[in-house]
Amino acid sequence: MSILETINSPDDLKRIPSHKLTLVARELRQLIIETCSKNGGHLAPCLGVVELTIAMHRVFNSPVDKFVWDVGHQAYAHKILTGRRDSFHTLRTLNGISGFPKRAESCHDIFDVGHSSTSISAATGLAVARDLAGRKNKVLAVIGDGSMTGGIAYEGINQAGHLNKDLIVVLNDNEMSIAENVGAVSNFLSRTASSEFMFRFKKDVESFLGRLDGVGKSMLHVARKVEESFKGLLTPGMLFEAFGFDYIGPIDGHDLPKLIETLENVKKFDDAVLIHVLTKKGKGYKPAEDNPSLFHGVGPFNIETGKVLKGKGGGTSYTALFGTTLCKLAADDERIVAITAAMPDGTGLSGFAKEFPDRFYDVGIAEQHAVTFAAGLAADGLRPVFAVYSSFLQRAYDQVFHDVCLQNLPVTFALDRAGVVGNDGPTHHGAFDLSYLRHLPNMVIMAPKDENELQHMLATAIDLGRPVAVRYPRGNGYGVALDQGYKILPFGQAEIVREGGDAAILALGTMVYPALVAAKQLEEQDGISLTVVNARFVKPLDENMILDLARRNGCLVTMEENVLQGGFGTAVLELLEEHDLTGVRVLRLGYPEEPVTQAEQHELRAMLGLDAEGLVFSLRNFLKKS
Ligand SMILES: Cc1ncc(C[n+]2csc(CCOP(=O)(O)OP(=O)(O)O)c2C)c(N)n1
Numbered sequence: 001m002s003i004l005e006t007i008n009s010p011d012d013l014k015r016i017p018s019h020k021l022t023l024v025a026r027e028l029r030q031l032i033i034e035t036c037s038k039n040g041g042h043l044a045p046c047l048g049v050v051e052l053t054i055a056m057h058r059v060f061n062s063p064v065d066k067f068v069w070d071v072g073h074q075a076y077a078h079k080i081l082t083g084r085r086d087s088f089h090t091l092r093t094l095n096g097i098s099g100f101p102k103r104a105e106s107c108h109d110i111f112d113v114g115h116s117s118t119s120i121s122a123a124t125g126l127a128v129a130r131d132l133a134g135r136k137n138k139v140l141a142v143i144g145d146g147s148m149t150g151g152i153a154y155e156g157i158n159q160a161g162h163l164n165k166d167l168i169v170v171l172n173d174n175e176m177s178i179a180e181n182v183g184a185v186s187n188f189l190s191r192t193a194s195s196e197f198m199f200r201f202k203k204d205v206e207s208f209l210g211r212l213d214g215v216g217k218s219m220l221h222v223a224r225k226v227e228e229s230f231k232g233l234l235t236p237g238m239l240f241e242a243f244g245f246d247y248i249g250p251i252d253g254h255d256l257p258k259l260i261e262t263l264e265n266v267k268k269f270d271d272a273v274l275i276h277v278l279t280k281k282g283k284g285y286k287p288a289e290d291n292p293s294l295f296h297g298v299g300p301f302n303i304e305t306g307k308v309l310k311g312k313g314g315g316t317s318y319t320a321l322f323g324t325t326l327c328k329l330a331a332d333d334e335r336i337v338a339i340t341a342a343m344p345d346g347t348g349l350s351g352f353a354k355e356f357p358d359r360f361y362d363v364g365i366a367e368q369h370a371v372t373f374a375a376g377l378a379a380d381g382l383r384p385v386f387a388v389y390s391s392f393l394q395r396a397y398d399q400v401f402h403d404v405c406l407q408n409l410p411v412t413f414a415l416d417r418a419g420v421v422g423n424d425g426p427t428h429h430g431a432f433d434l435s436y437l438r439h440l441p442n443m444v445i446m447a448p449k450d451e452n453e454l455q456h457m458l459a460t461a462i463d464l465g466r467p468v469a470v471r472y473p474r475g476n477g478y479g480v481a482l483d484q485g486y487k488i489l490p491f492g493q494a495e496i497v498r499e500g501g502d503a504a505i506l507a508l509g510t511m512v513y514p515a516l517v518a519a520k521q522l523e524e525q526d527g528i529s530l531t532v533v534n535a536r537f538v539k540p541l542d543e544n545m546i547l548d549l550a551r552r553n554g555c556l557v558t559m560e561e562n563v564l565q566g567g568f569g570t571a572v573l574e575l576l577e578e579h580d581l582t583g584v585r586v587l588r589l590g591y592p593e594e595p596v597t598q599a600e601q602h603e604l605r606a607m608l609g610l611d612a613e614g615l616v617f618s619l620r621n622f623l624k625k626s
């Protein structure tokens with residue numbers, strides 16, 4: 001029996017003799033690597049915090065003491081040590097263990113996560129709630145250096161330091177976001193060598209001068225002035241102390257005895273403390289240590305070689321095609337500037353960054369800033385393109401409204417991962433963008449039926465010179481031929497891709513090809529003849545075409561990968577109502593309001609009835625009643 005098999009709870013871990021804890025760490029890494037090699041997952045972040053997680057569970061008493069993991073993509077060891085070892089092989093699969101902490105999954109998962117930089121705010125709330133209830137438990141937030149680039153982290157730390165509650169923030173500093181971490185905060189954190197020196201120097205000088213009566217006081221003043229002029233030597237400790245936190249560190253995050261000793265000491269504090277822990281992303285698995293970005297969130301891979309196994313699907317990924325198209329457009333248009341919020345690889349912008357370094361900006365995990373930054377660029381004549389996952393743009397709703405749409409500025413939102421993303425689950429599905437963008441003034445929204453059309457939509461979006469969102473899915477296209485030049489699509493016009501006499505389907509984006517398959521099957525099996533429309537635009541709708549089809553057929557079917565509330569189908573209903581056509585029967589197919597779970601994309605589409613088979617079923621039922 002392995003030592004890990006004897007651990008079913010944090011209490012079991014506490015019974016393991018100290019000298020055997022490195023073995024626990026080794027076995028945890030082994031299980032995490034094996035599972036990720038089959039299921040995919042956030043391998044590198046999880047390997048980096050194995051010792052930290054052991055130390056936290058050794059010293060504190062979860063779930064009475066509360067651990068809040070930022071993003072939550074580093075919590076696999078926590079899951080395994082809190083009674084989920086036997087089900088860990090189901091990680092990220094349908095009905096399996098979530099890749100992120102989930103309150104519904106375990107009492108040890110205190111706060112649901114997936115989006116970054118929320119841990120300090122949530123932990124502050126938990127600390128205040130504890131104090132109001134008169135309880136004594138500890139609250140810990142574990143946040144990465146990348147997540148410290150998100151503004152909400154500072155909103156949290158600002159209040160937490162001011163309240164000075166009994167709260168521990170563990171800063172897990174691996175000097176990496178998904179890609180290399182960016183910006184002043186990141187530079188600041190890495191000043192650890194000078195930091196230790198300055199900290200000691202400052203304390204020594206202050207205590208020495210403070211002891212000298214009279215002369216000491218004025219010298220202390222002079223020394224402080226000197227220190228001011230040494231701004232370049234400001235240290236992470238000073239930053240967090242300025243916010244009202246005690247600062248401890250930096251400490252080696254792979255030195256278990258040191259971690260345990262530090263946490264034991266900190267446990268005795270009853271004010272706000274930040275422990276700065278230095279870790280290595282991917283620790284213990286060479287391919288992940290060598291390429292932490294690739295192994296940040298990785299698909300199945302071969303453990304021996306570290307080679308990632310190829311994904312399914314024929315064509316180029318939408319993401320890659322977006323990246324190459326933007327490069328080509330930017331070569332001819334100097335106004336184009338590309339922006340990412342800490343995801344140059346994920347959004348396909350790495351090539352652009354190399355080709356146009358002066359026109360590429362990674363702003364860190366700062367979606368709100370990214371949008372307003374883009375608005376500023378656009379206000380002075382540029383054509384910024386913000387490439388962002390649909391679910392992460394949710395953060396910046398007000399900036400999209402207030403800074404871009406209200407001023408009708410030419411910002412293009414390249415919305416990747418629109419629709420179900422698969423195993424990352426509910427926090428990451430791009431299920432809401434149509435609903436949260438459609439009602440904004442001046443906004444145009446498009447969705448391509450395939451990868452070829454994506455190229456034309458991107459060119460059209462930039463050409464339009466106003467706020468435009470182009471939404472496209474995670475994964476590969478269909479392998480269709482790619483036009484060499486770019487077309488500017490006729491504004492607000494849909495495309496009929498199949499003619500039929502019995503009813504019309506208005507399909508959006510990824511729904512067009514499955515709709516065509518379903519229409520063909522219904523023609524062959526039931527003799528039903530359907531028109532299929534590639535809607536292309538959600539805003540503005542092709543009103544003439546839709547109204548004409550509604551009048552001719554008396555019924556319409558809309559299909560979209562978005563929640564039904566406020567989405568494409570809703571837009572069609574509103575149009576019919578505006579034209580007194582409420583008698584037209586409408587079937588809207590899309591996502592329900594309750595969160596879509598985690599599974600492979602194709603499994604989710606089947607469960608939601610949005611694959612060809614599901615569409616045939618729904619269409620048959622609907623048309624039978626016509
Ligand atoms: C709001 C938001 N934007 C982007 C992401 C995508 N994302 C997930 S983890 C991550 C990097 C986090 O870096 P860090 O906090 O340092 O953790 P590490 O992976 O280095 O352990 C990013 C950008 C996200 N989860 N949430």
Ligand SMILES: CC(=O)[C@@H](O)[C@H](O)COP(=O)(O)O
Pocket residue numbers: 042071073114178296297346417421424474
């Ligand atoms: C944790 C997180 O938010 C990202 O790492 C995300 O999992 C990336 O997923 P993709 O594989 O779709 O880029």
Ligand SMILES: [Mg+2]
Pocket residue numbers: 144145146147172173174175176177
């Ligand atoms: Mg990091």
